[in-house]
Each structure stands twice: as C-alpha cells, then as structure tokens.
Amino acid sequence: MIDWIQLLGNSAQQILSPVTAAYALAALGLAIHFGYTGLLNFGQAGFMALGAYGYGISTLTFGFPWWAALLVGVGVSIIFALILGVPTLRLRADYLAIVTIAAAEIARLFFTTNTFVQYTGSANGLQGYKGSFEEVNPIPPGRYGFGPFTYNEYDWWVRIFGWGLVIIAALITWRLMKSPWGRVIKGIREDEDAVRALGKNVYFYKMQALVLGGVFGSLAGMVFVLPRAIVPSNFQPTLTFFIYAILLLGGAATVLGPIVGAIVFWVALSFFSGFVARAVEVGWLPFMSTVQAGQLQFILVGIVIMLLVIFRPQGMFGNKKELAFVK
Amino acid sequence: MAHAATTPTSRRWPRLVATLLALLFSAVALMSAAPAHAASQVGIDENDYRVSGIVRLDGDPLEGIRITVEGPGQSAEAITNAEGRWAIGVPERDTYVVTLDESTLPEGIAVVDETGEDETPNSREATVGPSGSVVANFFIGEGERATTNVGGQILDRLFLGLNFGLLLALVAIGLSLVFGTTGLSNFAHAELVAFGAIMLLVLSVFLELPLPLAILIALLLSMAMGWANDAALWKPLRRRGVGLIPMMIVSIGLSLAGRYLYQFFIGGETRQLPYATTTALNTGFYGLSVIDIASMAIAIIVLLAVAFFLLRTRLGKATRAVSDNPALAAASGIDVDRVIRIVWVMAGGLAGLGGILWAYFRPGVSWDMGFQILLLTFAAVVLGGLGTAFGALIGSIIVGLFVEMSTLVIAADMKYVGALVVLIVVLLVRPQGILGRKERIG
Amino acid sequence: MSSNDAVPSSTPTKTSGLHIGEPAPGVKKVDPIIVADHIKRSFGGLTAVDVEHLEIPRGAITALIGPNGAGKTTLFNLLTGFDKPDTGEWTFDGNSIAGVPAFKVARRGQVRTFQLTKALGLLTVLDNMKLGAKGQSGESLTKAIFPWFWRKEEEEIEARALDLLARFKLDAKKDDYAASLSGGQRKLLEMARALMSEPTLVMLDEPMAGVNPALTQSLLDHILNLKTEGMTVLFVEHDMHMVRHIADWVVVMAEGKVVAEGDPHEVMKNPAVIDAYLGSHHDEDLGELDPSITEAVKELADDDADEIKH
Known part of the structure; x- marks a missing residue:
C-alpha cells in the first residue's frame, strides 16, 4: 500500500525547501525581465550558474568570507548582463532569446571544461564552501520544527536566508513596479517605440531591468547551492525552462505569482513523482518501470507549459483582463 | 537513478538529465550533499561500463595527467588523482580509444613505445570485456613525444567539419523555412531531428527491416510528423491569433515533453544504427569512413534538390514569397496556408534526415540527440540570417567547420563555445546575419 | 486657449505670412522651427525620401500630404530619429539633431504620434x-x-x-x-499623452486615420488648440477637407521629393500636385516595401506571364 502520510509529508516539505526559494527568486528575476519588461531571457540558468560559481570560487580559491563571495557573484552577473545586453537590447526580442540561451551555455561550458579544473572542479563541480556561511549561523545546534518540517540548525539557517532573500526581492519588485520606473518598464513591454517617442531612454531601462533580474538570478544560484554541492550540469537550459513554467504558472507580471508558482510547482511535482513512483512499486501501473515513472514528471512539465501559454497566459494570479504577456 | 548515456560530441546534455533527475530526486527526498567526486572519476554513475587506469612513472603515481576516452557514446576527459588513478564511465561494451595528453606529463617525460612501430604510443585502444571494465595503462619514461602531422590533422578536421556542417544545414534549413513563413522560433525542431533517428532505430534495429527500406519509411514518418506538428498544434494556434513569443514558449514546452517522451519509450542509453560502428568501412582517406562519404553525398544531393525546389519550382518560389512578405504574397494570390503546410512537411523530412545523419556522425541514437545540436542550429540560422534558406546553409557550414577546426586550438570539451561566441559577435557586428536584410531585424 | 466644449469654429484663425518669396519647394520661412537639408533615405534600391531643402514654420499648423508611398511617414521617422537617413542634416530650434536618438529628440520638445496608434x-x-x-x-x-x-x-x-x-x-x-478604448479614443489618448511632455513641436502621423466622424471634429479642435497654446504642429494627412480646414501651410510630397509648398487653397491648384495625385497608384498599403524582398513574388508573376504567352 502507498504510504500517503509520507507522500504528503515529502510534498509538504517542498513549501519551505531552499530549492523552492531559489526557484522563486530566479522566477522573480525572470518576472522583471519577461513579465514586466518583455525581455525574453532564456539564460536565467546562466545567471544562476554565475552566482553559484562566483560564490564557490571566491570562497574556495580566494578564501573570501561569505558576504564578499556573495558580492562577487552579484558583480559577475551584472557584468554578464551588460555583455548580453549591449549587442541584443537594440534588436528584436527573439535575438535576445537566442543570445541569452547561448551565453548561458557558454558560461556552463566554461565551468565544465577541464581547462579550468583547479578553479571550477570541471564536471564534478565544487563543494566545501559552506564554512563561512555556517559560522554566522545564529541558531544553536539541534533539531527544530514539527512533523515533516523538522530540520537541523544549518538547514533552518539556509531556509531562513533563502526565503529572507525572496521576501526582500519581492518587496523591491513590488515597490519598483508601483513606481514611475515600473511604469516606464511596463510601457516598454507594451510598445517600446511609443515610450521612446515620449523621451525615455528605452535601451537604458531595458539594461537596468536585465541587470536587476539577473542579480536576482545570481542570488537564486547561491541559495540553490548552499544546501548542497555546485554541479555544472544543474545549470542546463532545462533549468531556465522550469523557471518559465513556474512563472507562467503564477503569472508573469505579478510579484506573488513567481513565489506561489514555485511552491505549487514543487509541491505538485514532488507529489506527482512520489505518487507515480510508489504506484509503480505497488504494481498499479504494470506497464511502467520506476525509471519511466521518473520521466513522467518532465513530460508533465512540458505539457503544463504548453497548456498554460495557450489557455491561461495570465497564470493563476494574473489579472484576467491584464493578460500580462508579451505579444 | 541516472540513466543517461554520455555521447561522443558532448557530455553536457545527458549529464543534464542525470543531474536534473538527481536534483529532483534529492529535492523530493530532502537535499543532502552530493557524494564526493574527484575529476579523476568521470561519468561513472551514469554508465554501466568503465575504462580506467593508473599513470605511474617508475612506480610513483603522476597526478594531473589528462586522459581522454573516445568511442561509441562517450567522449570524456579525466585528470589523474594523487594516486595516479583515473576512470571514465562508458555506455557500451565496445572498443574505445584512450589517449594520454603528453603535454600534461612532466618535462622530458613521454609515453614510451615498446614495439617501435607505433607512431602514437600515447593513444591506444581498449575493449570493454565481459567483466564490464577494462584497464588501459601506458608505459611512461624519458623519451620523445609523439607528434602528429599538423597538416593531416587540419584536413581531418576540415572533412569532419564539412560533414557536420552539411548535416546541420539539413536541420537548419527546415528551422529557417518555418521561421520565415510563420515567424515561429521552433525549439521543438530538435525533437523532429531526434524523431527521424529514433524511427530509423525502431525500424532497422527493433523491427529488423532492411536499412534502405527503413530509411525510406523513417523519412516518410518524419515528413508526416512535420505535417502533424502543424496540423495539430501550430495551425490552430495561428488561427487563435496566439502571438509569436507565446508560440515560442509553447515550442519549448513541446520540446521538453517530446524529449522525455522519447526517453520514456527508448530509455536513456545510446543505441547504434546498423553499420554505425563498423571499423571495416574505413577508407583510410583522412579518417573518412564509407558512411561519412555517403552521408556527405546524401546531404549535398538533398541540399541541391532543396535549392532547385526553392529557385525553380512554382511552389518553391511561392515559399520564398511567403517568407519574404506574407502580406504581399497573400495579396498576390498565393495560398499561404498550403505553403506553410508544405514547409512543415519539408522541415520534418529534412530534420529527420539530418537526425539520421547526425546519429551516424556522433555516432549513436539517443533521446536527447536533437537538443544537443539545437543551439548550434540556431547559431547557424542566425549567422546566415534568420528566415533565409541559403543563409542557413552557409551558416551551418561555417558553424560545422568552426566547431571541428576549433578543437585544434582549444580543448575538445569547449568546441561548442567557439561557435556560440561567434554567434554573439556576429549579432554585435552584423545582426541581420550574412545573408539577412537589415530592415528585417527591427 | 479656447475651452474644450466650444462649438467647433467654422473658420479657424489662419496664420499667414509664413514664407519669404514665392511659395515653391524649399521656400524660406520667416521663422522656421525645422530646417532640413539633403535628406535621403533608400530601402534597397528604392529611394523613399530625397528632400533637398525643407523648412517648417514655427507657430503654425503645417500639413504634409502626398499620395501613398510618397515618403511622408519615412520623413517623419527620419526627423524624429526613429530612422537614420543615408545622408542629410537638419536642425530643430536652431540646433542640429541629425543622428540624435529618438528619445533625446523627444526630450528637446519635438514629440510625435504614430500612424498606427501606440496606446x-x-x-x-x-x-x-x-x-x-x-x-x-x-x-x-x-x-x-x-x-x-x-x-x-x-x-x-x-x-x-x-x-x-x-x-x-x-x-x-x-x-x-x-x-x-475605441480607435478614436486611442488617438486622443496618444495626443494627450504627447502633450504631457509639454512639447514645442507636435508631429502627428495621420491623426484622423480610423477615427469615427463623431470624434473628428473634437480632434480638429484639439489640433487647433495646440496652435493657440503656442505649439507648432506638423501633421501627415490624407483627408484634404481637413487639411484645407485647419492647415496654415501645406507641403506636398511625391516619390520621396517635395513637389510643392504653399497655402492650402493655392497649393491644390498647382499642376505638380494634381500630377502627383493623379499619376499615383493607390495601392493597397503593404508597409514600406523593400524591392528586394518582393523578388520571389515578381518571379512568380513572370512565370504567369510566360504561361500566358505559351
């Protein structure tokens, strides 16, 4: 029989998981890019990789404290955004899409190649960079929480840090989008020529949006790797596609959408894959192997992306009238 | 847990699956730190078999020596650890070429040729036996390093690049025609590529049909798949007036779903098509096999046929007209819907053929083989000029040559970087691409 | 400033004495706000705009008219920095704005609207x-x-x-x-939005296109108000009735060149204008056509011609 309690417990854990926080943060960055400004950034995985490696390399190779390493990751992602933006922000939207996905791949290949193995650990990645971050943990050692939400002090610290960043990023986004700056950004999404004709430097605003969303992405990369090791193959284009799925689920031009989208996405995916895996084990799905069961969730994500775009482009939280979507 | 095979041209995409799965599973089961790995162990978890060895000089282990293993389904590098050990996982029980990079050896030290006949003692073959693993060691001592003929190497790479460029062109032209006529940047084009190869695998290996018949049926199925893509999804979406960017995202969803559907049915391993790994077919001419030559010939013939179609036939001209200016084409009485339908059938067929040739080039059929060259295809299309069929051809050849030639100067695992950097530089200097027109990038 | 609910004045006050000498293409103005020289822009092989000399009078309403494909919108795009000419120099308020990006042009007080409304x-x-x-x-x-x-x-x-x-x-x-909003309301909104930037020159690209007759009169009044408030107006229009009604000066373009200039009532009698209108084909508007991108269509047409011959 299926252990429903355990299944539900595992799914519920996703609500607080740092992975969910990382995806929420990355999706928030993408909301600024895609939902509010209309920039088709398909390289969010690249920003995340830069954040993660910027943090990991400056801690391990240069012995930086955690906050300096974090700033390095942010700084590198700003430079990356500038490099991407200069050639493409003057061009049509789909060029940005192709260049960002290519640039993210270039970044990942640089982290994967054996050429820089002493800094990047090549395909095996990096680990052992948590020390400085662990030291500032104010929580005394022990296990805290209840039910499925019982973690040790480091797990709690990572969760508090990750979700703290999500909340700060959400507040900044919310403030910005209610400001005249947000008005210009949304105007650019609707029609950049019209905004240009009103005397706004569209190129400059797009660049600001690209940088800001990219910084959120790089912070997401750090949150993503804090509980585990940095593995370059985590930062594949599929990571970006997952973040798009979350964004579309929650609503592209909303502040809460990316956060709730990330939670719903991971809880649902965890429940789904857990259920299918156990259903195969107990023989409910005789035509399927456990390995095949693991692939079902990817197929599901793909189908969900398609259905959302076609039938509910405003997402769960988007205003029905405001089909917040790039045309 | 991970069931992805690594592949010869790159080990990036399959590792994606492996790690993404790892990521998901560990997310579900709460994250724990990943097991420790040294760069001396590459692809061990993902593969069933392994090639391994120890590098020692007079009994002392040598650290930091680069070992490359190439063969069916695998192309990977490892660096020896402090004990001089290395191991690389391989997906097949087959013969692999193991190469020791002599430049990583200490000064004055080389791989010693015991027989006196081997010109490249630093490279040897290793066959995975029934035990599932094989040890490949080298004799290291003082001596002269083997050097390969640079001119020959360049020509080798030139042919390889041309071969790759031609098959890429088949794929890219379909992508470009679809973009030209419908404005869709179709990420799921990658899955049309894999479809052709997978159908051939099913027909020729699983159903054991004769190869020519199997290829013919696979191509017909690919064309039907192209048609079905349009009829079942894209045409209704065009009717609904869905914008181009939402459509692009739909294609990403389709690509993701399609790719894992393939994996669902054929599994994660790399499988070979008939004759793909037969060494007897080697012609000895710049490392070209009969299959390489046939592949290039087929690609050239098909590309000429496409050119003839576009330039000389009425339907081809109508296709170009729709691609140039749909409004004007419709106003001049061209049946735009019919043109788009035919473009999709062509794109499906060309992608399927490209996929089959790609399966022989890599070599091997795997569920994500299309996605592996998707970015290079986009690079080729943008390089040549979005929406122009001949631009896609030129862009593909350039990308193909660039990818292969660049390995002469940069590490093999970075060979795609060059092509992608070129893509970005081209967008900086000439955003409309080589054959594109300036007004269209607006 | 006239009040917004005033009855449309049947005879708006026309500004006269704008030019120096005989009205002819490129005639000097007493107080020009825009002075343009040698502006040339070609798409592929087709010259869309080729203007030797043009001055737009300050404080008046100038209409830019001409048949389809005369290059009016292209000239608009060039003057506002939305497109770059092959050659040419032009000044706004005495300062050169050639090569100045569109947003800076707008900041200097030269604001435009679009033919296809961009609400x-x-x-x-x-x-x-x-x-x-x-x-x-x-x-x-x-x-x-x-x-x-x-x-x-x-x-x-x-x-x-x-x-x-x-x-x-x-x-x-x-x-x-x-x-x-309705099409007409969007036109109004776009104009009102342009006024928010407190411009000195308002450039309206076909302000009447697609506006229902009920709103036409109010739009006309708004344009006249702009002049009363001291702004200069340059607009592209097809509707000759409207041009005659509100324009103080008319510039006629055909095939990229300025073929006539003058008072709205006089200029329509000019044979060059009549030629331009009669000689032009009122083709369906397919956008700015680059001749090179119509190659395939031409080839098809040639095929058809061949088939008929045989």
Missing part, C-alpha cells in the same frame, strides 16, 4: 498619461524604491494628467486599460 494597451489610461511627463525623478531605478523622493512630483503629474484627460473627455476612462 500602451495594458497600462491604464492614467498611467499612459503619466508616462508622458518629462524629467520624473521616480523614473530613476534607485529613487523609485523610495516613494518619498517622488510622491509629491507624482501628485503634480497626476493633477496635470487629469486636467488634460478632462479636456480630451477621457477622464471617465482614467482607470480603464488603454486596450479597452
């Missing part, structure tokens, strides 16, 4: 208006997060926007998405 559909009508205001400190990323930097300014902008919306009778719609 920002998913912004509210009020937000559309507020976007038009120049020099907002809240539009800087760093200040935007802290509302106390810009709240007061925002209130002033909102007051001004509401005032303008009332004049354009859009105040009832202020919280609606611009996408929900």
